[in-house]
Amino acid sequence: MFSSLRIVFLVYYIEFCQICAERKEGKRLVVIQESEYRVLGASGIRVSPLGTGTNRWWQGKDDEAVSQTFHSLIDAGLNFFDTAEVYNKGKSERLLGNCLKRDSRPVIVASKFAPYPTRLFRSQFMNALNASLSRLGRKTIDLYYIHFPYTLLSIETLMDFMAQAVREGKVRAVGVSNFSDKQMRRAAARLEKYSIPLAANQVRYNLLHREPEWNGVLAACRELNVALVAYRPLERGRLKSNTIPGATSASVSPMGGKGKRTSKEQVIRDTLQTIARQRGKSVSQVALNWLLRRDSHVIPIPGTTNVRHAMEDVDAFGWQLSDDEFAAIDSASSPS
């Protein structure tokens, strides 16, 4: 057990050293500049065009590996970290908080309130927010979301709670997650009474799941000037080129990724694979680049637990798909 931990640590350390060496030799060209940051709606908060999701940071990874991933991401110019109180009962927030303590460079931290049916009172909202602040070791959360709209409370009541949190200086910007366009509009209208803009709607958005384009959410984000923070931008790893060691061809496609495949999905994967090969990029980089180019309101937050993938995800930025490549992917992933 102890020796396998040491091997894991050694592997991460070697990867980390390789990345540092590549930076020194000038091989790693992508460092996201502040001038390239996107804005969280009308909040004025500027974030890197790609963020990082931390919902699996606790999964079998030691604090050191997580901390190296965190530092490498900041070195590469990424400043936007996503967590939630429900991610392993606060462990993701705690790990992120530990990283923040060790590195004082400024980052934008987003977390989420889960409006469970048992949480009906303002005091419960404030207690949950205070607990998140304490785990993160911060006085303020930059972007605080309502995690999902399935709640016994009205959207208006939840926005009233949020407005109080902003007034008390515990939250800088207000977001919602998994909200429909209508629900977003209700949230934005209520916040307007307090002169607070709705900064973001975090929804699932990727090339295998383009619903925000069809269900009105992307259109509402444009109209209301709200950031569309795209979670699961790699559809939990289904949009990547790696093969999984030991997996059988029945469970894993030639491009990697577990899950049931449809012929439509295969067409999307083949298109991404061809463009990735021609461009000398990975499939995940092409998939992320497509989302970045789709709309300036879109901010994907791929989740990763290791330095190599984190750096690969950052390198999805700093180059652009051609019009033809963009259109080919658009057509392959549009409903037929």
Ligand SMILES: NC(=O)c1ccc[n+]([C@@H]2O[C@H](COP(=O)([O-])OP(=O)(O)OC[C@H]3O[C@@H](n4cnc5c(N)ncnc54)[C@H](OP(=O)(O)O)[C@@H]3O)[C@@H](O)[C@H]2O)c1
């Ligand atoms: N608001 C919500 O309801 C909600 C729901 C789900 C998720 N989220 C947020 O969205 C974030 C991202 O979603 P997700 O993590 O579920 O899905 P995802 O980002 O689509 O995919 C994550 C998977 O992709 C792999 N991966 C990442 N970069 C890669 C690369 N360059 N090459 C190959 N594989 C790569 C990761 O493996 P490794 O760990 O090995 O890199 C992991 O298995 C979460 O962390 C969370 O913050 C929000």
